[in-house]
Each structure stands twice: as C-alpha cells, then as structure tokens.
Amino acid sequence: MSTNPFLDPTLVHGDLYRGNDRLADRTHALHRAKISGSDVADTIAHLLAARVPRGAVVLDIGCGRGTTTLRLTDRLRPRRLFAVDASVALLRTTRDRLGAAGALGSVVCADFHHLPLPDSVADAAVVAFCLYHSPTPGLAVAEIARCLCPGGTAVLVTKSLDSYGELDHLVHAAELDPHATSRPSLYESFHSGNLHTIVAKNLTVIDVHHDEHVFQFADATHLARYLITTPKYRITLTGGIPNLAEALQQRLSKPPYTTRSTVSYAVAVRP
Template sequence: MEATTTADDPASGPGNGYVHGYSGREARRLGDQAEALADLLHDGTSYPAGSRVLEVGCGVGAQTVQLLARSPGARLTAVEVSAASLEQARARVAASLPRARVDWRHGDLHDLPFPDGAFDHLFVCFVLEHLPDPRAALAGLRRVLRPGGTVTVIEGDHGSAFFHPDSAHARAAIAHLVALQAAAGGDALIGRRLAPLLSAAGYARVGVGPRTVYADGSRPALARAFTRDTFTAMVQAVRADAVAAGLATPADWNRGVADLHRTAAPDGTFHYTFFKGTAVNPAP
C-alpha cells in the first residue's frame, strides 16, 4: 500500500509486499504522483453527496485528497494497515482540506472492521499490485459493499513503459523492479489483468480502460512531474535492493537511471499506461 512506516509499525519491514520502501522521500513521491496524475486518474470518479465511500489502502493520503476534492459531499472512510501512514494521511488532508471530514480507520483490507454492505462505493488505487492474491482481496471486499454498489480500481503496468532515447540499461532497471516486486509477492504488471481479476472476483458490469501518460518536450512540467519525479524516482529508490539481489551492478543500475532521466530532457519522450476499472457488486 502507499505508506510510510516506522520500525515498530506492523506494516514495515521485509515481506510486507511494498517494494518501494517506507521513507519520507517515498511519501513525497506518492504526493507528487497524485498531483501530477489527478485529472488523468480521477476523471469520471465523483460520488454523490451522502454516499458512503470506502478508500481501501489510503496509504499517506495522496489519493484521499483527490477523492475529497471531487466528492466533497460524500461520507468518506479511509482504511490503512500502517498506523504511521494513517497519521500522515490525516495530516495531509488536514493541511490540504482543513474542513474535510474523514473517518480514519486502522485495519487490514483482508479483515475489515465494518458490517456487511456498509458502503455504496469502494475506491482501490495502487493497492492490488502489492498483494499476493489480488483476486481473493477483491472478492473479500464485496462483503462490505452493498448489492448494486460500485468498485473503482486503478493500477499501473510497468510493461507499458517505453521511451526515447531507448536504452537497454533503462529497460533492464525497470525489469529488475518488476522482479523485485514479484519476489515480494506483488505484480508490477497487474494493470493488464484488471478486467479478468474483477470478473473472477464475482463483480458484474466490469469495464476497464487505459489512462495513458505521454510526456515530451512540449510538456516539460509533465516530464518533470511524472517521468523524472514519479517513475524514475520509483526505479531509483530500489537500487540497493536490486544490487543486493545480484540483479545489477551499481554501475549498470546508475546507467539505467541516468538514461531514464535522459528521457525527460527536451528531446526525450516517455509513455506509460495506467488502467482504471469499474464494476458493480451484483445482488445475491
């Protein structure tokens, strides 16, 4: 999940599936990502006033701010397994939207502390990629979603990244990140699987579509915010783990990251695709 934890936080440490690490830098990257992609990812997502909405795995609150801004009248509950991240989310929302009201809950998405059918809508963003069994997680979430309620899921797919100038070192660094996430029990290529996952989890009226980011010299702000400060920063952050695992030498890794930075230059280009899915919880 999107989180920043401390050493005594139960969500921290190896084996929690969050390969990107739990640092202040990662929390800042998540905030930068949410702001840079807000219109792209949240277009079409707006919940009616009074509707009960659960954000599953709110992390440090980067997406929570966007949800609140677009659905100010909704009754939002945000749940997160990391207590430290939950506190950061609370502080982020208080700073950005001081009048917003959120029911903050510390809990695991596999064992949610809510009654059956407690929510009208679920929002799940950048969470499934870190889970060993995303289908089971989606199926389990149906319990707290009323019949006829909707789920919205957003995930990336690192296999959709291509760029100019092309670089074997950069492609290798991305592949090593994918491998590290798989070793941690996740799937950095999960975006392409959203439709079958939702269907297999028992949802109806499944619809999934791509949300593409493309940056070149005519979009310098996007190249800086996404290509450099979001995607490349994410790859750069796993350097120590990749080197320790024997996936790359320090020199090769540094070359790959430098080449990714090169794609954010005025004559570079970068492409990446997110996938956004919606579905309905059918009546029994």
C-alpha cells in the first residue's frame, strides 16, 4: 500500500470519492481563496474548441462533479458526450447537473485503465486531475488513446509536484502533523514535470502550457475548511473545523495564508 493517499486504492475507491461532499467542500474552499490563475474548465474548452469542430464525440475522463463536462457541452455542442468516472456518487452529481442544464450526455462508471468503449470512438478526450491516482498513468493514457480516432485530440491536465507546498510548512508550524513537510506530493505519479514524457509514449504532444494559480486564505477558519478536506496530512486534532481553526489562529502568524499551484495542460493527438 502506498504512503500516498492518492495512490491508495482503498482510499481512492472508498472514503475519498464515495460521496460528493469532500470534493465539493475542497473545491469551494479553493475557489474562494483563488486570487489569480485561469479558469481550468474554460481553458480546457478553449484548447479543444481550437482543434475540434462542433458535433464531435467527446470523452470527459475522470469527470468528477461535472464542471468541465458542462463547459464542454456548452462550448463544443458535442454529438455525443461520455462523462466517465469510477465514483458512482460523483457521476450522480454530474448526471443531475447535466439534466438541470438541459445538456445531453451519458455517464459511464469505469476505471480509466479499462474503458468499456470501442476503439476509435471519440474525436476528443479530456483527462483532468485524475491520472495522479494511477501508479501506472502511462497505461491509462494508452487506453484513452485507444478510444480516440486517428487524429483525435486529448487535453490532459495535472498539477506540479510542489502544489500547495506552503501549506506543508503551515501545518508543520501549527504542530498539527510533525511529518507534513516530508510527506510525498499527492501528485507524484503524474505531474507537471513528467506530463510530457508519459503522454508522448502513446500520443503526439502538440503543446504543453503551464499556468500558476495563487490562493489566499482569508482567515484561520477558511484555511481549516480546506485542510480538513485534504488527505495528505495526518491531523489527529478532534473537534472539526472550529477546533482546527482555533489551533491555526493560536499557533500561526496573522492571515492571510498564501499558497500556489502550477496547473499544466498537455494538448496531444493520436497519430
């Protein structure tokens, strides 16, 4: 079993994504804190729209709660769209959001190493913020490439190894996790530094774009709301957000608390 929770199948298929709440709370806390950096879903849709005509068949692999899925339906007007995720709970949210928006799309519960889709079925694929859950991301890329038509386009998105690294030092300084600064990056399997190499084994990489995102947590409660959603640390303090916020307020310097993440986009085509 890996010491990295993002590579622990028991956690990935269990507590991390069994429900919708943790990911929703994490996303909300980050969005509130974000002070710079492009909107990821908009960037993905823009990159695909430049290469893929309307009416295409599109895969959204690791669709999560469906934010990018909705943007793709609006921007690309696909003939068919498959939203794929291994989490039933997240797929339920995506399906409900598609329905509420009056958008067409099929949800597929599947592991991205074994997609229940025919060869050469799609004109485009999005693979965002999910391949770092695989100890063998190259095999997942090969499976996604199989599903693309020759000449089909993929946009693959991940984060840098040092994303949110400033929080490691804050958690350590607040004496919440003595090993916070030595724990492996959640993104060690598939990150900005190895993105090109892994993707290029099965697809032709056209471009790689890096975008720095900056986040500023306004106060201890805001930071606590984010920290309680991340599986990286081993915080044993009980009492939930109020007690965590109190500990942060007492042990750290005054807010705001700033952290950074590099989001990297690879645009690639199937030869």
